[in-house]
Amino acid sequence: MNYCSNCGSEKINWEVPKGDTHYRFVCDNCELIHYQNPKVVVGCIPLWQDKILLCRRAIEPRKGYWNLPGGYLENGESLIEGAARETLEETKAKVEVGRLISIFTIPTINQVMMHFVAQLKSDNFMPTQESSELRLYTVQELPWEKLAFNSNNFALNAYLEYRENSSARVKMFTYRK
Numbered sequence: 001m002n003y004c005s006n007c008g009s010e011k012i013n014w015e016v017p018k019g020d021t022h023y024r025f026v027c028d029n030c031e032l033i034h035y036q037n038p039k040v041v042v043g044c045i046p047l048w049q050d051k052i053l054l055c056r057r058a059i060e061p062r063k064g065y066w067n068l069p070g071g072y073l074e075n076g077e078s079l080i081e082g083a084a085r086e087t088l089e090e091t092k093a094k095v096e097v098g099r100l101i102s103i104f105t106i107p108t109i110n111q112v113m114m115h116f117v118a119q120l121k122s123d124n125f126m127p128t129q130e131s132s133e134l135r136l137y138t139v140q141e142l143p144w145e146k147l148a149f150n151s152n153n154f155a156l157n158a159y160l161e162y163r164e165n166s167s168a169r170v171k172m173f174t175y176r177k
């Protein structure tokens, strides 16, 4: 942090504020404490009949690999609104977001990824700037070796378990690189 976003001062200290337990950026001029916390990523496992919609990434990182639609939660949004919006942005598909399936935490990059099962409202979907190709996969066809991120593998495995047993708990995992 080079300057305070509150007052513009360049005098920023890295210190543990009184009564706190963590180091923070603290403005020496206006005394504002600049808290930095993990970001929430929300995604869907979009279903059409018994198939799962995956997106082929048109952008780096992991361009060309298959991904579940998802992205950063925006301020003012619920988790479910965010998951539906990201799916719409990446696939043009409208979904009814359902049960939370998995929570995948990556402390090394300060992210918490939450995947929800979602029903497509129709089979209207199409490539977008973020997705070069969209495809409905049966469970047997899922491209496990060509998934973009570990969190996809985790969410899809959790979904398959839920599919076998609808009383299965939400699956949680903490990934440390």
Ligand SMILES: [Zn+2]
Pocket: 004, 005, 006, 007, 008, 009, 027, 028, 029, 030, 031, 032
């Ligand atoms: Zn300041």
